[in-house]
Amino acid sequence: MSAAGLASPSASRLGPFLAGLLRDPIVWLIVAIFAVGSLTSEYYLTAANIENLMRNIAVIGLLSLGMTVVLLTGRIDLSVAALMIFSVIVGVVLMAWLGSVIGVRWLVRGNTFAGPTLAVMGIALATGAFVGAINGIGVAYLKVASFIMTLVSLTALRGFNYVLTNGHPYYLKSPLFNWVGDAKLGPVPVSFAIFLAVLVALIAFVNGTVRGGRFYAIGGNEKAALYAGIKTARYVVLAFVISGICAAIAGIVFTARLKSVDAPLAAGYELTAIAIAVIGGTALSGGVGSPWRTLLGSVAFAAGLNLLAIWGVGTWYQNLAIGIVLILSVGLSKLSRKKVQS
Amino acid sequence: MTTMEDKVADRGAPSRTFDMVRQAGSGDLSRLAVLVVLVVLGQIITPAFLSLGNVHVILMAVAAIGIMAYGMTLVVITGEIDLSVAGIAILSCVVGGLLIPTGSAVLVIGATLATGLLVGLLNGVLVAAIGIPSLIATLGMLGISRALANIASGGQALYPEPIAAYLWLGRGAVAGVPVPVLLLAILGVAAILLTRYSTFGRALYATGGNVRAAALSGINTVAVRTVVFMISGVCAALAGILECARLSYINPAGLEGMELSVLAVTVLGGAALAGGSGSITGTLVAAVIIGIVNNLLNQMGVSIYLQQVVTAAVILAVVLPGMWRRGIVK
Numbered sequence: 001m002s003a004a005g006l007a008s009p010s011a012s013r014l015g016p017f018l019a020g021l022l023r024d025p026i027v028w029l030i031v032a033i034f035a036v037g038s039l040t041s042e043y044y045l046t047a048a049n050i051e052n053l054m055r056n057i058a059v060i061g062l063l064s065l066g067m068t069v070v071l072l073t074g075r076i077d078l079s080v081a082a083l084m085i086f087s088v089i090v091g092v093v094l095m096a097w098l099g100s101v102i103g104v105r106w107l108v109r110g111n112t113f114a115g116p117t118l119a120v121m122g123i124a125l126a127t128g129a130f131v132g133a134i135n136g137i138g139v140a141y142l143k144v145a146s147f148i149m150t151l152v153s154l155t156a157l158r159g160f161n162y163v164l165t166n167g168h169p170y171y172l173k174s175p176l177f178n179w180v181g182d183a184k185l186g187p188v189p190v191s192f193a194i195f196l197a198v199l200v201a202l203i204a205f206v207n208g209t210v211r212g213g214r215f216y217a218i219g220g221n222e223k224a225a226l227y228a229g230i231k232t233a234r235y236v237v238l239a240f241v242i243s244g245i246c247a248a249i250a251g252i253v254f255t256a257r258l259k260s261v262d263a264p265l266a267a268g269y270e271l272t273a274i275a276i277a278v279i280g281g282t283a284l285s286g287g288v289g290s291p292w293r294t295l296l297g298s299v300a301f302a303a304g305l306n307l308l309a310i311w312g313v314g315t316w317y318q319n320l321a322i323g324i325v326l327i328l329s330v331g332l333s334k335l336s337r338k339k340v341q342s
Numbered sequence: 343m344t345t346m347e348d349k350v351a352d353r354g355a356p357s358r359t360f361d362m363v364r365q366a367g368s369g370d371l372s373r374l375a376v377l378v379v380l381v382v383l384g385q386i387i388t389p390a391f392l393s394l395g396n397v398h399v400i401l402m403a404v405a406a407i408g409i410m411a412y413g414m415t416l417v418v419i420t421g422e423i424d425l426s427v428a429g430i431a432i433l434s435c436v437v438g439g440l441l442i443p444t445g446s447a448v449l450v451i452g453a454t455l456a457t458g459l460l461v462g463l464l465n466g467v468l469v470a471a472i473g474i475p476s477l478i479a480t481l482g483m484l485g486i487s488r489a490l491a492n493i494a495s496g497g498q499a500l501y502p503e504p505i506a507a508y509l510w511l512g513r514g515a516v517a518g519v520p521v522p523v524l525l526l527a528i529l530g531v532a533a534i535l536l537t538r539y540s541t542f543g544r545a546l547y548a549t550g551g552n553v554r555a556a557a558l559s560g561i562n563t564v565a566v567r568t569v570v571f572m573i574s575g576v577c578a579a580l581a582g583i584l585e586c587a588r589l590s591y592i593n594p595a596g597l598e599g600m601e602l603s604v605l606a607v608t609v610l611g612g613a614a615l616a617g618g619s620g621s622i623t624g625t626l627v628a629a630v631i632i633g634i635v636n637n638l639l640n641q642m643g644v645s646i647y648l649q650q651v652v653t654a655a656v657i658l659a660v661v662l663p664g665m666w667r668r669g670i671v672k
Binding site: 074075076078138139142143144145146147148151152153154155156158159160161162163167222263267268271274275278284285286314316317319320322323324326327330331334335 | 425468472473474475477478479481482483484485486488489490492493497598599602605606609614615616645647648649650651653654655657658661662671672
C-alpha cells in the first residue's frame with residue numbers, strides 16, 4: 001500500500017492522490033463489480049438499485065467507520081452491533097418511562113412508540129458515547145485487552161437488549177423516523193447523506209488535524225507516542241467514544257428504515273464491520289488505514305453483495321463469497337508483500 | 343509477523359518473566375476464589391447444589407464449550423485466535439450427518455472428526471504458512487463453514503437417531519458418569535499432559551511468547567501453529583457431536599455465536615490473547631465457573647438474558663485484578 005493511497009483527498013495533494021487511486025486494487029474491484037453488474041443485469045445501474053445500494057452502505061459503513069478509528073489505535077471494538085441496537089432501545093425505554101412519570105402515554109397500543117423522536121435520538125447518541133467511554137476507560141486505564149473488554153460489553157448489551165424489550169419489538173412511529181428512514185435529499189437517501197456527513201467529519205478530524213494524526217501515532221508505535229508526550233490513554237478512550245457514537249448513528253438509521261427495534265437485530269454485524277475495514281486496507285495491528293479507505297471497502301462490500309442478490313444467488317452462497325473474498329483479499333496482499341521482500 | 347514483534351517489543355521489560363508469573367498467580371487465585379465462593383453460595387442457596395445429580399447437570403452443560411475451549415486455549419497460547427470453532431462444529435456435524443443413511447457409526451463419526459481436522463488444517467495453512475492474521479482467516483472460515491453447512495444440508499435439519507453410538511456420545515453414561523463429562527475429563531487430562539510435560543507443549547508457549555525467537559531456536563513454528571489449529575478443529579467437531587447427540591438433531595443454523603462463549607471461557611481461564619500464557623487447568627476451572635453461575639441463576643429463576651449480563655460481569659471480575667499493573671495493553 002502506497003502512502004499516497006492512504007492519505008485523504010486535499011487540494012494540494014490531488015495529483016498524487018489520483019495517481020495512487022489508479023494503482024489501488026480496491027478501486028479496480030469496485031469498477032469491475034459495477035462493470036459486470038451493468039453488463040449482466042439491466043437493473044444494476046437503475047436509480048432504484050443505486051438508491052438501495054446507498055441505503056445498505058449507510059448502515060454498515062457507519063459501523064465500519066467507527067471500527068476503523070478503533071483499529072487505527074491497534075484496538076478492536078466487538079460491541080458495535082449490540083450497541084447500535086442497545087442505544088435505540090435505551091432511547092425508547094427511557095422516553096416511555098419519562099412519559100409515564102409526567103403522565104403522558106408515549107408507548108401506545110401494540111408496543112408502538114409515538115413520543116418525541118428527537119429526544120430518543122439524542123438519548124441514543126448519548127448512550128453510544130457513554131458505552132464507548134466505558135469500553136475506552138476499561139481498555140486504556142484498567143488495561144483490559146480491548147478484545148476482552150468489548151466482548152464483555154457485547155455479551156452484557158445483548159442481554160440488556162432482551163431484558164429492556166422483554167423480547168418484544170418496539171415499533172417506531174413518527175414523521176422524523178420516516179424521514180430518516182425513507183426520505184431523499186434530491187437523489188441521495190437521507191441515511192446515506194448522514195453517512196457522508198460522518199465520513200467527511202472523520203476524514204477532516206483523523207486525516208486533517210494534529211490530534212487526529214495521533215491515532216496513527218498510537219497505532220504505529222504506542223510506546224514512542226507515549227514518550228513523545230501524547231496522552232495515549234485519552235486518545236484510546238476518544239477512539240472508542242467515536243466508535244460508540246458511530247454505532248448509535250448506525251442504530252438510528254437502521255431502525256428508522258425498519259420502523260422498529262428488536263433485541264436480536266444486527267447479530268454478527270460487528271464481524272461485518274471488521275471485514276469491511278480490513279477489505280478497505282485497515283491493518284488490525286494499528287496505524288494503517290483511513291476513513292476514506294473504509295468508504296471504498298464498504299462500497300465494494302455492499303456493491304458485491306447487491307450484485308449477488310440481483311443474480312439471484314442465495315444468502316448462504318453470498319456468505320460463502322464474503323468469507324472467500326475476505327480471506328483472498330488479505331491473503332493476496334500478504335503473498336504479494338512477501339514477494340516484494342524476497 | 344510485525345504484530346507479534348511489536349507486541350513483544352512493547353512487553354520487552356527485563357522483569358517480564360516475573361510479571362508473567364505474578365499475573366498468572368493472581369489470576370489463578372482470583373479464579374479459584376471465585377469458584378470457592380460460588381460453591382459455598384450455591385450450597386447455601388440450594389441444599390441439593392452439591393448432589394451428584396446437580397454436579398452432572400452443571401458439567402453436562404459446559405462439556406461441549408469446555409472441549410472447544412481446550413482447543414481454543416492451545417491456539418491462544420501460540421498467540422493466535424480461532425473464531426471459526428462454531429462454524430467448524432456445525433459443518434463437521436452436517437458432513438457426518440449426510441452419511442447417516444449408511445448406518446455406519448464409524449463412517450458418520452469418522453467423517454465428522456475428519457472434517458474438523460481438515461478445516462483446522464486449512465486454518466493453519468492460511469495463518470501459519472501464508473501469514474493471514476488469524477482473526478481474519480478464521481472469521482472468513484466461520485462464514486465459509488456456516489455457509490457450506492447450510493448449502494450441503496439444504497438448510498434442513500438432520501436426525502442422527504439411527505446411529506446408536508452417536509447418541510451414546512451425547513447421552514450415554516459409563517459407571518454413572520455421563521459420557522460428555524467423561525470426555526471433558528479425559529481430554530482435559532490429555533491436554534494438561536500435552537501442554538505441561540511434552541516438547542510440543544514447550545514449543546506452544548515458546549511460539550506464543552516470541553515467534554521469531556522460537557523459530558531461531560529451531561522450533562518449526564509453522565508446523566506448531568498448524569497442528570494447534572487442527573487440534574482446535576477436531577475439538578470443535580467432537581463438541582459438535584456432543585451437542586447434536588444431546589439434542590438428537592443436527593441443526594445447520596445451530597450453535598449461533600458459540601465462538602464468543604468459547605473465547606470468553608478461554609479468556610476467563612487466564613489465557614492472554616497476546617500469546618505465551620494460559621493453561622488448560624485455568625480453562626477447565628473457568629468452564630466450571632460459567633456452568634455454576636448459569637446453574638445457580640437457573641435455580642433462582644433468573645431470565646436467561648440477565649444471565650448473559652451476569653456472565654459478562656463475572657468475566658470482568660476475574661480478569662480485572664492485576665490488570666492495572668500492566669504496561670501497554672491492546
